[in-house]
Amino acid sequence: xxxxxxxxxxLLFAAxxxxxxxxxxxxxxxxVGFKYLYINKVSSDEAGPKMKIYAETLGTDGLVKVNGRxxxxxxxxxxxxxxxxxxxxxxxxxxxxxxxxxxxxKPEAGKAYGMLLEVTDxxxxxxxxxxxxxxITLSGESVQAKVKEALDALFAxxxxxxxxxxxxxxxxxxxxxKAILERAVKRxxxxxxxxxxxxxxxxxxxxxxxxxxxxVTYSRMVIVNKTGQASSDTGSTEFVFxxxxxxxxxxxxxxxxxxxxxxxxxxxxxxxxxNTGTALVLDDGGNLGGSGQxxxxxxxSSGTVLKYNFSGSQSCDTGGGSADIWFYTWAAxxxxxxxxxxxxxxxxxxxxxxxxxxxxxxxxxPGGSIPAVxxxxxxxxISGAEFHCVEPVTMPYTGNALVTFKVKQF
Numbered sequence: 001x002x003x004x005x006x007x008x009x010x011l012l013f014a015a016x017x018x019x020x021x022x023x024x025x026x027x028x029x030x031x032v033g034f035k036y037l038y039i040n041k042v043s044s045d046e047a048g049p050k051m052k053i054y055a056e057t058l059g060t061d062g063l064v065k066v067n068g069r070x071x072x073x074x075x076x077x078x079x080x081x082x083x084x085x086x087x088x089x090x091x092x093x094x095x096x097x098x099x100x101x102x103x104x105x106k107p108e109a110g111k112a113y114g115m116l117l118e119v120t121d122x123x124x125x126x127x128x129x130x131x132x133x134x135x136i137t138l139s140g141e142s143v144q145a146k147v148k149e150a151l152d153a154l155f156a157x158x159x160x161x162x163x164x165x166x167x168x169x170x171x172x173x174x175x176x177x178k179a180i181l182e183r184a185v186k187r188x189x190x191x192x193x194x195x196x197x198x199x200x201x202x203x204x205x206x207x208x209x210x211x212x213x214x215x216v217t218y219s220r221m222v223i224v225n226k227t228g229q230a231s232s233d234t235g236s237t238e239f240v241f242x243x244x245x246x247x248x249x250x251x252x253x254x255x256x257x258x259x260x261x262x263x264x265x266x267x268x269x270x271x272x273x274x275n276t277g278t279a280l281v282l283d284d285g286g287n288l289g290g291s292g293q294x295x296x297x298x299x300x301s302s303g304t305v306l307k308y309n310f311s312g313s314q315s316c317d318t319g320g321g322s323a324d325i326w327f328y329t330w331a332a333x334x335x336x337x338x339x340x341x342x343x344x345x346x347x348x349x350x351x352x353x354x355x356x357x358x359x360x361x362x363x364x365x366p367g368g369s370i371p372a373v374x375x376x377x378x379x380x381x382i383s384g385a386e387f388h389c390v391e392p393v394t395m396p397y398t399g400n401a402l403v404t405f406k407v408k409q410f
Contacts, residue, residue: 032119032127035099037068039115039134050135050245054143055109056390064136067102070095072121079120086114087129102361107138144204147214150241150248155197158259161189169241175252176260176267184260184267191286194223194230197258202236211251217257226286233280237272255279262286264350276396281350293408294393297327299401304329304405306396309338310388316401324388325380327403329396333369339380339388342370348408349377349391357387357410379410 037044042373053064068389070077080093080101089126095101113136119127147396150169159167163185170178202215216239221232235256241248252269253259256279260267264281297306299316307315307323315323324338341363345352357379370378372392386409391405 006115025397032072032121032125033070034119034127034132035071036067037117037132039066039136040064044134047250047253049133050137052137052139052243052245053107054139054146056143058137061104062106063104064107064138065102065104066115066117067101068117070099070101070127072099072119072125075121075123075125077119078122078124081118081119081120083116083118084113086133087116090118107136109138109140112137144201144343146248147204147212147241148201149197150250151201151214151216151239152203154250154259155199158185158188159195159197161193161195163189169250169251171251173251175240175269180263180266181260184263187262187286188260188282191225191262191282192222193225194221195322196221199258212243212248214239214241218256220258220280222280224286231280235272235279289357293407294404296404297402299329299396303337304401306401308407310382310386310407310409324382325390327392327396327405329401330398332372332395332397334372334378334390334392336380337368339382341381342366343379343381344370345377345379345389347377348375349389349408352379352389352408352410353375357389358385 026331034044040057042051055062058064059396066082070080070394072078077095077099080095081090082093082103083090084105091103091238105113115132115134115136116129116156117127117132120130121347154169155165157163157169163182166185167178170181172178174181197218197220199218202217203213204215205213215235215236217234219232220232221230223230233256237256237258238254239250240252242251253267255264255268255271257264257268257367261280289334295308297308297314299306302316305317306327306329307317308326309324317326322337325334325336327334334342341360342365343363345357360381363379363381372378372395374392374395377389377391379387381387388407388409391406393406394402396403
């Protein structure tokens with residue numbers, strides 16, 4: 001009898017344990033919910049509890065589109081429903097066998113929609129409906145006006161060298177790290193004064209993750225504190241803004257940079273193609289630098305030596321000489337004739353200052369040739385106090401007589 005009681009107790013315990021394990025599993029991997037959920041291509045996870053949608057970003061049909069994929073673990077999805085009035089009424093949403101669905105509605109300007117989504121599996125379990133709630137409103141405001149407002153505030157704060165106001169317009173999720181941008185802007189303010197920035201808004205578009213993209217044409221003039229000289233540049237660049245409850249804040253920038261010139265490599269997320277001028281760049285010492293002019297010499301059809309004169313002329317030949325510098329295809333070297341001395345600067349061209357380039361300490365004449373690697377600047381001295389620096393972007397090699405490099409005179 002004792003054995004029977006013990007066996008029964010063991011069975012009950014095992015059943016209880018199995019039931020407990022099933023319950024824990026059901027609340028994790030088998031929990032009913034969504035694999036993904038988007039509202040007008042904006043991820044629900046990244047959107048805040050309130051979403052302001054701009055009318056000009058909707059399609060020609062003027063519809064807000066909600067799409068996603070419901071899941072139900074080991075069970076099948078039984079139904080998907082949506083409410084646009086805080087659960088007062090519900091509408092069934094058609095879904096595919098794999099749980100994907102799409103629902104559209106045409107919003108009225110100024111009206112708030114309390115949207116919730118419910119998924120029920122074939123066992124009757126539902127998702128945590130309240131976690132899906134979004135308050136959606138359609139704004140008749142112009143997103144271009146919002147972008148201009150954000151840019152105006154950033155440009156004004158930067159020109160006034162007001163760091164606190166400038167950072168107020170930068171997203172906490174800034175792609176280049178907000179702390180790095182803050183340090184770079186501080187260095188900008190230490191190095192420059194009389195900052196004058198102007199821009200024209202070229203294009204605005206709404207993108208995924210609730211972000212807004214803007215392209216501008218700019219003109220800029222600054223006074224460099226170390227020299228007291230004015231410098232200017234013009235070009236086009238791009239910004240991306242985070243949108244939080246209708247307020248735009250700076251998420252990322254491309255080169256040419258408007259802000260954070262002293263740490264372009266860590267602040268910028270890429271570069272805008274098509275700019276022909278040299279953008280302003282600051283080095284760690286507060287000096288204006290720059291990337292220089294990009295030159296490509298293609299001798300793949302003839303010749304094994306790629307010649308370049310600092311006057312801008314270039315040619316292909318089978319031997320050295322009769323040029324300021326040349327690149328060999330059979331060795332990673334820069335040969336030189338007209339310059340009397342050369343120096344490996346051990347840093348990129350954009351970080352060089354005029355003072356360090358013109359300091360003859362470290363210059364030497366190693367037989368008219370200097371080993372070279374990409375990404376590093378090599379400077380050459382020509383009698384008469386003429387200095388030119390070269391940074392290889394690609395070096396030629398046997399079978400491919402093609403070289404690209406940046407060159408700048410100091």
